[in-house]
Amino acid sequence: MSKSQKKLIVITGATRGLGQAMALEFARLGHTVAGCGRNKDKVQILAQTLGKPHSATVVDVAADDDVRRWSHDILNQYGAPDLLLNNAAVITKNNPLWQVSAAEFAEILDINITGVVNVIRHFVPAMINAGRGVILNFSSEWGRSASAEVAPYCATKWAVEGLTKALAQELPPGIAAATLNPGIIRTDMLRTCFGKEADSYDSPED
Numbered sequence: 001m002s003k004s005q006k007k008l009i010v011i012t013g014a015t016r017g018l019g020q021a022m023a024l025e026f027a028r029l030g031h032t033v034a035g036c037g038r039n040k041d042k043v044q045i046l047a048q049t050l051g052k053p054h055s056a057t058v059v060d061v062a063a064d065d066d067v068r069r070w071s072h073d074i075l076n077q078y079g080a081p082d083l084l085l086n087n088a089a090v091i092t093k094n095n096p097l098w099q100v101s102a103a104e105f106a107e108i109l110d111i112n113i114t115g116v117v118n119v120i121r122h123f124v125p126a127m128i129n130a131g132r133g134v135i136l137n138f139s140s141e142w143g144r145s146a147s148a149e150v151a152p153y154c155a156t157k158w159a160v161e162g163l164t165k166a167l168a169q170e171l172p173p174g175i176a177a178a179t180l181n182p183g184i185i186r187t188d189m190l191r192t193c194f195g196k197e198a199d200s201y202d203s204p205e206d
Helices: 016-030 039-052 064-078 103-129 153-169 188-202
Strands: 008-011 032-037 057-059 083-088 133-138 177-178
Touching: 008 016, 016 083, 016 153, 032 039, 032 064, 057 064, 057 188, 064 103, 083 103, 103 133, 103 153, 103 177, 133 153, 153 177
Parallel strands: 008 032, 008 083, 032 057, 083 133, 133 177
Antiparallel strands: none
């Protein structure tokens, strides 16, 4: 891969599931990956697996100061991302909405919505200055439909759809934003709501 073809890929939620699989595959293809996750041990494993010139950082995307520090380090080391993947997300245990605790609901809002906005806030200005880049905010079929007992997750993904459509209209030429529904994937998060049925779906690596 030529230097001009090599891209900087910034991925949130890169220590497990689809995020981890994307980080490893982008690195295998010759791109530079800057990933983050909340779990220190998993971040260390990802960093060791990726090696240089890639990076993995402990970041809570729901914490604006965390994201600000991370973006500062990444932008200084690598420059503006070519591809910004807002992948980090959580889901609550299956429950009717009225049985979801205030703490559970606050966490899913903080990570799935506020986290996306925090990352956009701190990375997109550099992308605008560079005049290039794509922002992909990961959505779901539940961002366009709904099912019982996953109302909080549905609400957050519907929000991601709306904020991304508005963001796309705000960006200057050369920068694009879109949502991506990757389909049903066999992850720990899917097992939370699908149980053993999750095993019948494709793996993140697939």
